Amino acid sequence: MTEEGKFVTPGESLGISEEFMPGYGTYEEDGSIFAAVSGTVKIDMRDRSLSVAPKVSVPPEIHDGDIIIGKIWEMKSQLALVDILKIKGVERGLPGNVRGALHISKARAGYVSDLSKEFTIGDVIAARVVDAGREPVELTTAGRDLGVVKAFCSRCGASLEPFKRGLRCVECRNVEPRNVSDIYGKGEV
Ligand SMILES: [Zn+2]
Incomplete structure (x- = not known):
């Protein structure tokens, strides 16, 4: 019973x-x-x-100003498209696929000429929500804690570690340019 x-x-x-x-x-x-x-x-x-x-689990809503963790799934010349995985600090997952978009003008505080030197498909990034009312959600990585927080070598697939202003492969020593967050490798990813 x-x-x-x-x-x-x-x-x-x-x-x-x-x-x-x-x-x-x-x-x-x-x-x-x-x-x-x-x-x-x-x-x-x-x-x-x-x-x-x-028991109904209410998925968290995304709001302007939230920091999200997401994965780059598509790169265009002016736009990186992001799968939003979670809101930083919120354990509950998001409902299904929530997509974000990061325009080249919002990649850094300064001018960016080549978005492919900032991000690569598969990178995990931390980004701030600029406009949650848009579809896809508008993101920015302008900010020291924002940008790539986890990435893998495009040549051999091993982990990359911060090196100068980019990343370097722990295995093959390949150096790759990235928009690296200050919390690279440290945060929840
Ligand atoms: Zn490598």
Whole structure:
């Protein structure tokens, strides 16, 4: 027999249908009552019903000014397109694919002539949300903590480490230009 308030997942046995009525979020099979959804058990002794109140995880919303962690998935000459993986400091994941866009004019505080020297496909970046109301979400990496926080060698695939103003491969010593964040290799990625 289950307990009031217990967290259950689908298929978990809650009790026998001789003793209880199957309520919301449950189903009956072979004389037993099972959870049909993830959630917490509710026992109503008045009508002797068992039900499961679904646990709804509300995905975090993105707001202007949030720092996000994302991965570059496409590079154009003026634009880097980013898969936003999470909001920095927020454990709950984002709902599905949230896309961001980083225009060349927002890559640094100063002028950038070649976006391919700032980012490469596969780079993990920290970026600040400029406009969360846009689709894709508008991002900037102008700021010392912003920019690439994790990247891999385009030649051999090994890790890159900060080197001068760019990155260098720990294996083959290939040096690659990047817009490197001050928190490269340190943050949550
Ligand atoms: Zn390498």
